[in-house]
Amino acid sequence: MRDEVDDLVEAWGRERGDLDLAPVEVFSRISRLARHLDLARRDAFTAHGIESWEFDVLAALRRAGSPYELSPGKLLRQTLVTSGTMTNRVDRLTARGLVERLPDPKDRRGVLVRLTIEGKAAVDGAFEALLAAEADLLADLPGKQRTQLAGLLRSLLAPFS
Amino acid sequence: MRDEVDDLVEAWGRERGDLDLAPVEVFSRISRLARHLDLARRDAFTAHGIESWEFDVLAALRRAGSPYELSPGKLLRQTLVTSGTMTNRVDRLTARGLVERLPDPKDRRGVLVRLTIEGKAAVDGAFEALLAAEADLLADLPGKQRTQLAGLLRSLLAPFS
DNA sequence: GGCAAGTGTCTTGATGTCGAGATATATCTC
DNA sequence: GAGATATATCTCGACATCAAGACACTTGCC
Numbered sequence: 001m002r003d004e005v006d007d008l009v010e011a012w013g014r015e016r017g018d019l020d021l022a023p024v025e026v027f028s029r030i031s032r033l034a035r036h037l038d039l040a041r042r043d044a045f046t047a048h049g050i051e052s053w054e055f056d057v058l059a060a061l062r063r064a065g066s067p068y069e070l071s072p073g074k075l076l077r078q079t080l081v082t083s084g085t086m087t088n089r090v091d092r093l094t095a096r097g098l099v100e101r102l103p104d105p106k107d108r109r110g111v112l113v114r115l116t117i118e119g120k121a122a123v124d125g126a127f128e129a130l131l132a133a134e135a136d137l138l139a140d141l142p143g144k145q146r147t148q149l150a151g152l153l154r155s156l157l158a159p160f161s
Numbered sequence: 162m163r164d165e166v167d168d169l170v171e172a173w174g175r176e177r178g179d180l181d182l183a184p185v186e187v188f189s190r191i192s193r194l195a196r197h198l199d200l201a202r203r204d205a206f207t208a209h210g211i212e213s214w215e216f217d218v219l220a221a222l223r224r225a226g227s228p229y230e231l232s233p234g235k236l237l238r239q240t241l242v243t244s245g246t247m248t249n250r251v252d253r254l255t256a257r258g259l260v261e262r263l264p265d266p267k268d269r270r271g272v273l274v275r276l277t278i279e280g281k282a283a284v285d286g287a288f289e290a291l292l293a294a295e296a297d298l299l300a301d302l303p304g305k306q307r308t309q310l311a312g313l314l315r316s317l318l319a320p321f322s
Numbered sequence: 323g324g325c326a327a328g329t330g331t332c333t334t335g336a337t338g339t340c341g342a343g344a345t346a347t348a349t350c351t352c
Numbered sequence: 353g354a355g356a357t358a359t360a361t362c363t364c365g366a367c368a369t370c371a372a373g374a375c376a377c378t379t380g381c382c
Contacts, residue, residue: 023295034195134184153190
């Protein structure tokens with residue numbers, strides 16, 4: 001089985017045969033898979049009426065557990081966006097009724113963002129759809145290889161933490 | 162060795178123990194690695210005075226081989242951006258003297274984008290820096306496992322082509 | 323040859339994100 | 353306890369991208 005990256009490596013090999021292209025074999029595939037994955041995510045979420053950026057925020061709140069509250073600061077660190085972006089996102093999610101802003105009782109500078117009932121329902125439905133779509137993409141890979149793949153990826157990712 | 166995704170899966174497991182989170186173990190790692198990779202790329206390129214989007218365009222031309230020419234249409238298909246974006250990018254690369262626009266002798270609607278001498282030098286230097294940075298990230302992974310990982314990723318990526 | 327449909331590139335307007343700065347409150351140091 | 357520094361959030365301007373449409377030329381068909 002041949003993929004896009006085999007073509008890419010072949011082209012580079014023709015032009016720069018002097019270089020060791022082994023890293024491309026791994027990292028180019030990771031980048032491309034991530035891009036395809038984004039599209040698959042988008043499709044899965046569209047069916048549930050939410051967008052990827054909305055899921056990112058709602059999922060962080062959902063994972064926090066009851067009462068599903070986090071500060072904007074914690075949210076932006078989990079989702080890797082800047083503070084201006086998070087303000088904008090929370091504004092739009094509030095307008096849609098999926099989250100609400102409350103004053104933080106412990107810190108008068110602060111605010112808490114809380115999932116509403118509607119927000120919890122939306123993120124739970126979307127997450128199930130996402131898992132189903134992702135399971136499809138993995139369908140051809142035997143369980144053993146899946147575990148192996150997860151393990152290899154973990155050893156690449158761990159140094160970043 | 163534990164990574165960010167182990168925490169993520171643990172949190173979801175607490176809240177949604179009813180779901181099979183196996184896909185997250187693979188795809189969440191792929192997305193996160195892609196993000197870290199983007200940052201590493203950016204750093205490697207910054208040292209060579211170019212940006213990631215510039216590399217994407219220049220590299221496509223470089224891979225095409227001498228005389229390093231492609232139409233804007235081919236470029237945008239290879240880099241997965243829209244035509245408006247490619248016009249803007251070629252404009253800026255032209256202003257920097259890294260590419261030039263020529264009329265396509267075969268089709269008077271068309272244009273060819275060609276790498277300049279400076280552009281070729283820039284992309285070659287940047288590509289070597291990228292490979293070096295990526296090789297670092299792979300340093301802890303034995304060659305055998307690296308090949309195995311590339312193979313597993315290929316089987317996930319191949320269906321998209 | 324001439325008209326219709328197709329192709330290639332560029333233009334324009336809308337939008338989401340970033341980054342820097344502003345404001346308010348908290349915490350630390352002496 | 354007062355002043356200085358740090359933290360939390362929001363505001364605002366700049367900018368890269370996208371999507372749709374405009375325009376020019378080419379190709380296919382009668």
